[in-house]
Amino acid sequence: MAFCLWMTGLPCSGKTTIVRKLAETIPNLAILDGDELREWFSPKDFSKEARDEHNRRVAHLSKLLLKHNVPMGVSLISPYKENRANAREIIGDDTKFFEVYVNASLAQCEERDVKGMYAKARSGEIKGFTGIDDPYEAPDSADLVLDTENKSLDESAAEVLEFLKSKNLI
Numbered sequence: 001m002a003f004c005l006w007m008t009g010l011p012c013s014g015k016t017t018i019v020r021k022l023a024e025t026i027p028n029l030a031i032l033d034g035d036e037l038r039e040w041f042s043p044k045d046f047s048k049e050a051r052d053e054h055n056r057r058v059a060h061l062s063k064l065l066l067k068h069n070v071p072m073g074v075s076l077i078s079p080y081k082e083n084r085a086n087a088r089e090i091i092g093d094d095t096k097f098f099e100v101y102v103n104a105s106l107a108q109c110e111e112r113d114v115k116g117m118y119a120k121a122r123s124g125e126i127k128g129f130t131g132i133d134d135p136y137e138a139p140d141s142a143d144l145v146l147d148t149e150n151k152s153l154d155e156s157a158a159e160v161l162e163f164l165k166s167k168n169l170i
Helices: 015-023 034-041 048-067 081-091 106-112 117-122 153-166
Strands: 004-008 030-033 072-075 097-103 144-147
Touching (some): 004 015, 004 048, 015 030, 015 153, 030 034, 030 048, 034 048, 048 072, 048 081, 097 153, 144 153
Parallel strands (some): 004 072, 004 097, 030 072
C-alpha cells in the first residue's frame, strides 16, 4: 500500500536515518532525501522563497509517486508550518499523507552534526541555517511525533512501523 511519511525536523534530528532504517523492512520504500533532491531539483539558495519552492516540488513528486502506489519516506526539514500544510494540500489524501515530527533539541542536533554545518552557521559561514538564524516551526499536531533525543534508532523506526500497521498500510 502506498503512503507518504513526511519526516520533518531540525537538521541532524534523524529524519533520513529513520527512513533508511524503515527501508530495511518496507519493500519498495522510496527515500526522498531533501538534500539529494535539492541538488538536482530545486533552487540552490536557502531563502524562504527557495525553501517554499523546494517543498512544493517535493510534494508534487510525492503526489506522483503515490498515484503509482509507491510508499515513501520524505526526509525534508520543511521548516515552516506553511510548507507542511502546502504539502498536505498538494498531495491531497489524508489517508496516505502523514506528517512525522522527528523531535530532537537543537543541542542534540548540533552534537550529531558530522558535517559541521551548525558550527559554520554559528560562525556566519552559512547564512539562513534552520535552527540558528532561520526558524524551525515545530508542528502543532503532527500525525506522529518521534523523540529521537531519548529513543534509539530502532525504537523510533519501530514506532513508525506500529503507526503504519495501525493505519493498515503495512
